[in-house]
Each structure stands twice: as structure tokens, then as C-alpha cells.
Amino acid sequence: MNIREWPADERPREKLLQRGAAALSDAELLAVLLGSGVAGRNVVELARGLLVRFGGLRQFLEAPRSAVLGEPGLGPVKYAQLQALLETGRRYLHETIERAPALESPMAVKRYLKSMLRHEPSEVFGCLFLDSKHRPLAFEILFRGTIDRASVYPREVVRRSLVHNAAALIICHNHPSGSSEPSQDDVHLTMTLKRGLALIDVRVLDHLIIGEGEPLSMAEEGWISG
Template identity: 35%
Template sequence: MPPKDAPDSEKEKPHYHGHRQRLRERFLSGGAAALADYELLELLLYLAIPQKDVKPLAKDLIHRFGSFAGVMAAEPTQLMEVSGIKETAAVAIKTVQASALLMQKQMVLDKPVLSSWKAVLDYCHSVMAHEQNEQFRLLFLDGKNALIADEVQGRGTVNHAPVYVREVVKRCLLLGASSVIMAHNHPTGDPTPSRDDIDMTRAVQEALAQVGIQVHDHIIIGRKGHASLRSMGYLDPARKRKA
């Protein structure tokens, strides 16, 4: 609280103004590492909601969605179910997420993907790990293994996303892709491939092979890791003969 003899303008300032100034100073001097997750979210929220103390709101959001990343990945309608979050704040949160994803995508766009594999994995993890339903993506590569397009081909339920082999082949041919990387997420968090995942991968691999297009990998994304079907041997024709 300001002292009793403080100027009227100072007395009228809400108690959280000094806290916000300290947050800004810590962020400017130490970056995101200098703040707790809820404080980073608080810093964002007060830009969207300058008229109220947003520290409790930031903590509520992280408690509701489990983590900072979970808040970023939440749908706008879900965010606005939290008391205190209106459209402006929801748009601010989703704009930050979209900006971060665009930066990661541009790190792999038009570059040889196979020589920057960690960037590909980081990108796939960012766009898929916190999705609440399964989604199936294709990363289309040109003859030099540079990314030419990244598209969601199917969205599904908590444990299934539809994949239509014919549509995958059709889209590859339309874009002139020489190879693809398949990716989908497991909302349960465990990236271990199911029997259906393996069978679908082989069906796509066989169909694309007929038109001279290679499947480099099928990556399954979980919240804390990933599985590579190529590393596990499931894209090896010899293993298929033995299976």
C-alpha cells in the first residue's frame, strides 16, 4: 500500500501495478527463464486485460489445462469457459501460440529436413503433443528433401484419426512430392505404435511406392516423447516379410 502522505495519483494506482513493473523488469533482464510459467502467462494476460489483477487468472488457467503449453494449445472456446477470459484474452493466447508455431515451421521450411531432424521433431511436438484428439499430418518433401508443405490430413477422436490411403497418394501427386514424413499424435501421451498404426503405415508406404514416392518415417508424438516407426524397423520391407 502507498504511504498515507503519498500523492493522490499514487494512492489511486491498483496494488498490482508495482508487481507488473517488477515482472517486466525481470523479463527484460533475464528473459522467460527468469519467470515461472504462471508469471509468463500473467505477463501476457495483463497486456490483454490491463484493468485487473491477472495473477490469479494465470494460475487458474495453468491449473485447468495442466501446463503453460496446455493453455496455449486449448481451443478459444475452452479458454473462454474460464471465468475472466473473454475473446480478447483468448485471441492473445492463440496469437502467441500461432507465432511460436510459425517460427518453428519456418526453421524447417525449404531446408533439407533430414539434416535438421531435431527441428522437425520439435515442430511436430509443438503442433501435436497437446492436441486433445488425434490428428494425422503429412510433411511433403521435394527431391532435395526440403519441406514444401505441411498439412493435416485427418482429425479424429481421442484414440483414432481417419487415414485414407487414396487421398494421401492423390495429395502427394498434386503437390509433386518426392517423399513424405507421416506424423500423428497419441492424446494419451504414450507414443507406442498400435497394430493399426503399423498396418496403416505399411499400407501408405506400399501405395506411394507404386508411384515412386518414399515414406521417410512415421512419427508418433506423445506429450513427453515420440516414436519413430523407421527406427523401430516397421518401414523395413524385410521385417514385413517376417511379420
């Protein structure tokens, strides 16, 4: 059935305009982004099929270019539009966190850092640099590694902290495997960075590990104190 024949309040675009984007399902949101279907399938059916094949909305949006372009009806233009959407979301969160008066919401920090790291196919290590009132100064990914390891050099973390004149920071890294449980190396690295940065009066407030679900906070788990 052609989507134009649906009742107006059931068409994804009209439904969004009437009730807001939050009222749409994942398939309906994707249908709005895709704009049109393919021969024999309307855009909602196309979106549903993509979500089933890729395993969900995030998996589809983060899929390799070759996999997306291999789907009927998804050419370079639509792929570029989807990538632009992802980058727009990341930049929106980046500006939101940078304009925050202070880090009063740990959940907002977790969402922000997850948005910056979760899509990475290999392990990366980053720092959110803060001033003396815990206002964000900058976020940087400092090291990139392999699927399960990234070499971190404390000297470079110290150097970047001095460049930003940071008084504190939140360190983070991702686990592409999906598990957010820290390894012994993660705990050791955290303590090493904490001791090294204390020499220049920079506090390590937390170390977040980004996997599936909610990021793990080493501070909340008791591995960082003082």
C-alpha cells in the same frame, strides 16, 4: 501486494527485458501475456492460479474457449490474444522448417510436427512432403477422425504426393490419449503406405506418433527400413 511495488528485477516484464524470456517461469510468462490481474490478485497470482487449475501452461493455452472465458478477468479479448500467440508459434515453426536447407535435425522435425498436431482434440493424420534432397515442400493434415481413430486412404496420400511432386515424406498422426505407443493398425498402415508410395518412387522416411513427451519415431524403433 501490488506488482508495481515489487523490486524491478522481480517484475515479469522487466525481468524479461533484462534477462530474456527464458529466465521467466511459466507463471511469469503467462503473467506477461495477461497483462493485468483481477480484484484482490495481482497478475502473477492470477497466472499461478490458472496453471494450478488447468494443470499447466499447455493445458491452459489449449483449453476450450468456454473454460477460459469462465475464469474471472479473462474475457474474449484476452482469449483472442492467447489464441493468436499459439497460432503465431505454429506459423513460426512452419516457416522455420520450410526454410531449412534439409532435414538435418530429426529433433527439429519432431518439435515441428508435435506443434502442429498435439493440440488436436481428435486423431488426425498428416504428411510432411519432401523433395529429393529432403527439403520440406509442404505440410498437410489429410484426415481427421474421432478421439481414438482416423480413417486413412492411401490413394489420397499418393495423390497429394504427386500434386507436390514429392520424392519422400514423413507421415504422422497424434494420439489424444497421450500415449505414443503404436498400435498394430499403425504398423500395418505404415507398411501399406510404404509399399503403395514405392510404386511412384516416393520414400516413406518415418512415421511419427505424437503423444505426451517426445514423439515416437517408427524409423528409430526399427519398423521402417530401407
